[in-house]
Amino acid sequence: MLEATPLTCAILDDYQGVATTLADWSPLRDRVALRPFREGFTTEDALVAAIADCEIVVIMRERTPFPAALFARLPKLKLLVTSGMRNASIDLAAAKAHGVVVCGTASGSAPPVELTWALILALARRVVPEANALRAGGWQTSVGADLAGRRLGLLGLGKIGTRVARIGQAFGMLVSAWSPNLTEARAADAGVALSVSKAALMAESDVVSLHLVLGDSTRGLVDAAALALMRPHALLINTARAGLVDGLALQAALAEGRIGGAGLDVFEIEPLPADSPWRSLPNLLALPHLGYVSEANYRTYFTEAVADIQGFLDGAPVRVIG
Structure with missing residues (x-):
């Protein structure tokens, strides 16, 4: 046979x-x-x-x-x-x-939650610049930002967003959330405040982190107008989907120093081309899509x-x- x-x-x-x-x-x-x-x-x-x-x-x-x-x-x-x-x-x-x-x-869902906080902490405390400066012979070249008492704004409050919220609360942060379908009851269940609008969340938050599914209603949700509302020191974190953010608008905001910085783990084209602007922008901590890795x-x-x-x-x- x-x-x-x-x-x-x-x-x-x-x-x-x-x-x-x-x-x-x-x-x-x-x-x-x-x-x-x-x-x-x-x-x-x-x-x-x-x-x-x-x-x-x-x-x-x-x-x-x-x-x-x-x-x-x-x-x-x-x-x-x-x-x-x-x-x-x-x-x-x-x-x-x-x-x-x-x-x-x-x-x-634990790995992307952990990576989200790796980006937030690294940006807030300037971990990469300080580590690089130390290797080059420097010592204490910058002053880090505090998280306790600051506001964490979450665009999306699903399984991952809820876990990110709990960690923010453990750091002593005030946590707000907004999404197109988020209800006050759902936000209350997670122990966070429901922001009255996306615009309010963008304007009031010291850290904005995205945790939404990409779809017709969420594509380009963080556009130039939304970025313009952010505080000059505020950080934008995206470990969800690149399409949630207008990439060109974010590149401009970073290049012009209009926001404090961004942490990105997702890009429209992956792997990134060698000459991609994302590889060299100031105030950007970029990772090669490691959220679930x-x-x-x-x-x-x-x-x-x-x-x-x-x-x-x-x-x-x-x-x-x-």
């Missing part, structure tokens, strides 16, 4: 080269041949050439979009696994039309990806999206 030929599984955008070591892939042995890729693909043609023979593809969040045109060029694809249970860069209708099952994984999250992603693939092969897909 001839053994079945293993299916080929591409693992895309495995930047750190850890996909095959942070999970036990042995349950798929003899059934699936793994093909990890550490580098991203700059064109759709290059991506198709690399994975056209793959029946299974595992992707990391929105690093590589899967629009309808891509599904049409991958006739062998049968299963697409994404980290997380929501991925706006996948055309689910196109996947269904092409007979592709889409599955997801759990995703912890933690050992615990990665173990969950890849362990559940294995389970998704195993379930699909056994005829019982789990965590199906759409």
Whole structure:
């Protein structure tokens, strides 16, 4: 009896080269041949050439979009696994039309919460400039900002925003929140004040942090007018989605020193081009989309990806999206 030929599984955008070591892939042995890729693909043609023979593809969040045109060029694809249970860069209708099952994984909220506070604290206490100055022979070159008694304004009060609020309260900050659908009861449940408007929150806050889902009603929510309302010393933090902020308007505000600084972990184009203005703007602490990049999250992603693939092969897909 001839053994079945293993299916080929591409693992895309495995930047750190850890996909095959942070999970036990042995349950798929003899059934699936793994093909990890550490580098991203700059064109759709290059991506198709690399994975056209793959029946299974595992992707990391929105690093590589899967629009309808891509599904049409991958006739062998049968299963697409994404980290997380929501991925706006996948055309689910196109996947269904092409007979592709889409599955997801759990995703912890603690890592992005922790990174949000890493950015806030680093900016407020000027951690990076002071560390660089010390290495260069300097000593105490600036005066840090206090958080206790200052106002933290949250655009979005979901699971992540609520946890960010609790930490702000632990630091002795006054916490306000606003979003298009936030109610006074929901804000009260989280122990924060409901801001009367987005404009009021932008104008009154010493730190503004974004924790919203990107959609038609939230795209460009922080625009030039909103940035103009911010205090000259105020900080803007975005670990959610780049599209929530008008990037050109924020670049101008930073370049002209109209706000105290910004901490960004998300960008419209990722990885950032080498000549991107985001790499050199003053008062900007930029990170390469590390919000969900933690050992615990990665173990969950890849362990559940294995389970998704195993379930699909056994005829019982789990965590199906759409």
